[in-house]
Amino acid sequence: MKKYIGCDLGGTNLRAAIVDVDDGTVLHQMNIPTLAREGHEAVMKRMAELFLQIIQSAGMNKEDIGGIGIGVPGVLDLEKGETLFLPNLPGTWPHIPLGDTITELTGLPTALLNDVRSITYGEWRFGAGRGVDTVAVFAIGTGVGGGLVINGQLHLGIGGTAGELGHITIDFNGPRCGCGNYGCLEAYASGPAIAAMGMKAVSQGLSTQISTLCNYDLNRITPELIAKASLAGDETAMDIYERAGFSLGIAAANICVSVGPRRIIIAGGVSQAGDLLLVPIRRTLRERVTVMPVEQVEVIQSQLGNNAGVIGAACWVAKAS
Ligand SMILES: [Zn+2]
Secondary structure (H helix, E strand, C coil): EEEEEEEECCCCEEEEEECCCCCEEEEEEEEECCCHHHHHHHHHHHHHHHHHHHHHHHHCCCHEEEEEEEEECCCEEECEEEEEEECCCCCCCCECCHHHHHHHHHHEEEEEEEEEEEEHHHCCCCCCCCCCEEEEEECCCCEEHHHHHHHCEEEECHHHHHCCCHHHCCCCCCCCCCCEEECCCHHHHHHHHHHHHHHHHHHCCCCCHHHCCCCHHHHHCCCCHHHHHHCCCHHHEEEEEHHHHHHHHHHHHHHHHHCCCCCCEEHHHEEECCCCHHHHHHHHHHEEEECCCHHEEEEEEEHHHHHHHHHHHHHHHHHHC
């Protein structure tokens, strides 16, 4: 059986893995810096070199590889295999034929997918979403990404743009989001939004362990540091996670009434906070959703960690080719 390459194109790191798509195992992996400032031509060349190199260092031949799936951080046109807008990469990559270019340089079929949709697909196939047909993923990191599997299909929508759960409006009078809209979930529950609540508490002079843990240096406040204070029983820190979890719960309530997911999966770096987020999300769902059997909706943490994206991208190209 052929193996597939899954790639995670990050703003800082470029990660490739050879994946057995029958069981979701990562057989071999390599990381190199993206060097995104060199521009898209240089990055695509480095990607192609990385793919050829990983095949070689795994002791395989090109004939053993069925294709390359690339998880891309931004907006894509899946029909054309083009990038449209990659906010975290210099030059933002407008109308760059990433799929065709990689195919040309490697001779292997290539498929693109948004990075969080790759995580969603990976978690559904081999992680926290296994065994159920409808799943929603919230990936919480620098932003809040998302993805939906509905009736056993990754839901793509127009050009693969569906599933941006971080940009669900949860307060139409809310603050401006990076996307230009107002009151998006991302403005309340992303890593930077959680850190900002900690910074505000410290600069207001509230009595909180966050102050001592960061040594009164606001730049050192991270979601992890606030989680540490919460686990030590600090009320201000617990309240910050309560508020972030409540916002996620409101967005999740909207997903429950619209798609009726069997599972809601919380992924991304900030999901390490575990119950600090999961408990208020579950409670908010029970309090707010009445028109569907919300007690049957499981809210759980992701299972594949950093491998979810490369596994999902590899499975995606395997399905497409
Ligand atoms: Zn937004």
